[in-house]
Amino acid sequence: MIVSNRLPVDRVIDDDGTATWRPSPGGLVAALEPVMRAEDGIWIGWAGVADEDVEPFEADGISIHPVRLSEQELQEYYEGFSNDTLWPLYHDVIAPPSFHREWWESYVKVNQRFADAAAAVSAKGAVVWVHDYQLQLVPAMLRAVRPDLVIGFFNHIPFPPYGIYSQLPWRRQIIDGLLGADVIGFQRVADAGNFSRAVRRLKGYETRGPIIEVPIDSDDPEAGSHRHVTMNRHGGLVRTVLARQFPISIDAEQYQTMARRPEIQERARQIREELGNPQTIMLGVDRLDYTKGIGHRLKAFGELLAEGTLSAEDVTLVQVASPSRERVETYKQLRDEIELTVGRINGDYSTLGHTAIAYLHHGYPREEMVALYLAADVMLVTALRDGMNLVAKEYVATRVDDDGVLVLSEFAGASDELRQALLINPHDIEGLKETILQAIAMPRRERVRRMRALRKRVLTNDVAKWSASFLDALTRSAHGDHPLQNPPVNRR
Numbered sequence: 001m002i003v004s005n006r007l008p009v010d011r012v013i014d015d016d017g018t019a020t021w022r023p024s025p026g027g028l029v030a031a032l033e034p035v036m037r038a039e040d041g042i043w044i045g046w047a048g049v050a051d052e053d054v055e056p057f058e059a060d061g062i063s064i065h066p067v068r069l070s071e072q073e074l075q076e077y078y079e080g081f082s083n084d085t086l087w088p089l090y091h092d093v094i095a096p097p098s099f100h101r102e103w104w105e106s107y108v109k110v111n112q113r114f115a116d117a118a119a120a121v122s123a124k125g126a127v128v129w130v131h132d133y134q135l136q137l138v139p140a141m142l143r144a145v146r147p148d149l150v151i152g153f154f155n156h157i158p159f160p161p162y163g164i165y166s167q168l169p170w171r172r173q174i175i176d177g178l179l180g181a182d183v184i185g186f187q188r189v190a191d192a193g194n195f196s197r198a199v200r201r202l203k204g205y206e207t208r209g210p211i212i213e214v215p216i217d218s219d220d221p222e223a224g225s226h227r228h229v230t231m232n233r234h235g236g237l238v239r240t241v242l243a244r245q246f247p248i249s250i251d252a253e254q255y256q257t258m259a260r261r262p263e264i265q266e267r268a269r270q271i272r273e274e275l276g277n278p279q280t281i282m283l284g285v286d287r288l289d290y291t292k293g294i295g296h297r298l299k300a301f302g303e304l305l306a307e308g309t310l311s312a313e314d315v316t317l318v319q320v321a322s323p324s325r326e327r328v329e330t331y332k333q334l335r336d337e338i339e340l341t342v343g344r345i346n347g348d349y350s351t352l353g354h355t356a357i358a359y360l361h362h363g364y365p366r367e368e369m370v371a372l373y374l375a376a377d378v379m380l381v382t383a384l385r386d387g388m389n390l391v392a393k394e395y396v397a398t399r400v401d402d403d404g405v406l407v408l409s410e411f412a413g414a415s416d417e418l419r420q421a422l423l424i425n426p427h428d429i430e431g432l433k434e435t436i437l438q439a440i441a442m443p444r445r446e447r448v449r450r451m452r453a454l455r456k457r458v459l460t461n462d463v464a465k466w467s468a469s470f471l472d473a474l475t476r477s478a479h480g481d482h483p484l485q486n487p488p489v490n491r492r
């Protein structure tokens with residue numbers, strides 16, 4: 001069973017009141033959907049609109065159980081605590097986090113609702129996999145009522161260093177919530193390390209490598225019902241929790257197959273033509289989020305145009321900025337800033353036949369994404385902080401021609417694995433400009449050499465391998481066997 005804030009589909013109510021479903025935005029759903037299709041499971045989550053009661057239903061072989069959120073909970077739990085407190089705090093405080101006690105209360109209440117929903121429909125001894133920062137209290141809430149369940153948690157976004165995490169007024173409660181899981185997965189080695197440090201500092205629990213020892217009160221009548229209880233070196237009873245990196249991936253085969261479809265290749269050619277056949281197409285694909293470094297990318301490109309090093313006749317930047325969290329103030333401000341910058345650059349440097357930046361504030365279906373990836377000579381991923389960034393992996397999987405250059409921020413989780421990309425620090429605008437020029441001028445032989453190595457990596461470490469390695473660790477933990485070794489998917 002999967003428990004996540006988002007379901008794979010969002011309910012959309014049209015102006016005339018009719019309800020339809022559309023695919024949900026973001027990488028979490030993109031990664032979990034193929035996993036769930038392969039398993040015969042239940043997915044518990046929010047349907048994407050407030051105050052709607054939706055009965056459980058089947059979608060593409062997945063059994064969907066929607067959880068209801070009121071308009072006030074949507075504002076306080078999702079837009080507030082999840083996306084205006086935790087999101088900026090966990091992404092290096094790029095934007096200032098807001099701390100409001102009523103948001104926290106709503107977060108606790110909604111987490112309890114998700115836990116109750118999971119507890120109600122789980123079979124005895126079932127494996128429950130809880131996802132992401134919106135639901136960090138669910139593991140402990142679930143364990144309290146269903147100690148028979150095997151509980152995993154995966155954090156899709158970074159876990160911040162202690163100096164930042166410790167700002168959170170509810171820092172201990174979140175740690176307690178997460179430690180209800182048997183296995184806690186993170187994107188990067190550094191995230192798992194930050195979490196273990198927070199556990200030691202805030203709870204004083206001992207850790208041995210990826211194993212955390214959670215003390216059990218022997219007078220607790222439930223003590224015997226816990227999984228893998230052992231005695232620690234001080235003779236106390238402890239429950240062990242595994243906290244380790246499991247870098248997420250994509251269904252690489254699916255992208256590769258789509259990239260070979262003649263109509264998608266034709267669409268890629270059409271895109272180039274529609275852009276006026278520039279020598280170089282650069283592409284950015286992001287939710288319109290301040291973590292993605294879209295402004296830094298535009299600044300670098302704008303300066304290269306201003307200096308005359310590049311011209312809009314030769315180079316076009318296609319920027320897909322898909323709508324995200326549009327009622328949160330920081331996101332509204334970001335949209336204004338980005339659109340002002342795009343307007344200025346286009347006003348200053350576009351010609352009648354060549355637009356410098358093709359800016360698209362839309363969400364596109366997967367086929368169109370693949371055509372865009374195929375059309376792009378240079379892919380720009382300039383995140384200031386990003387859990388993984390699946391777009392980087394999708395670009396690589398799509399390039400069946402072994403061509404194309406990936407410029408990748410070292411602050412995106414994907415950079416741990418994709419070492420043959422051109423790695424950049426997006427804060428270093430001069431460095432970013434030089435790397436863009438290097439990408440544009442890179443000889444084909446070098447492009448092919450790098451892309452082949454990248455493709456090997458992404459095709460080998462796909463989403464099936466990711467879920468299998470997490471679920472393997474989880475089921476082994478259910479038998480008291482915590483693997484101490486590093487996971488198979490990691491650096492070179």
Ligand SMILES: O=P(O)(O)OC[C@H]1O[C@H](O[C@H]2O[C@H](CO)[C@@H](O)[C@H](O)[C@H]2O)[C@H](O)[C@@H](O)[C@@H]1O
Nearest residue numbers: 006025026027028132156248386387388389390
């Ligand atoms: O659900 P939303 O509020 O609309 O946001 C979309 C998703 O954004 C985040 O995605 C993350 O997960 C990706 C897959 O692991 C990862 O590559 C990326 O770096 C993360 O930002 C968020 O974590 C999800 O919960 C949201 O559904």
Ligand SMILES: O=c1ccn([C@@H]2O[C@H](COP(=O)(O)OP(=O)(O)O)[C@@H](O)[C@H]2O)c(=O)[nH]1
Nearest residue numbers: 026027028030287322362363364389390391
């Ligand atoms: O118009 C769009 C823009 C993005 N995406 C998908 O959204 C996901 C974004 O995931 P990523 O991990 O890069 O970032 P997130 O949005 O989850 O932070 C990827 O699968 C993209 O292909 C999409 O389908 N259509």
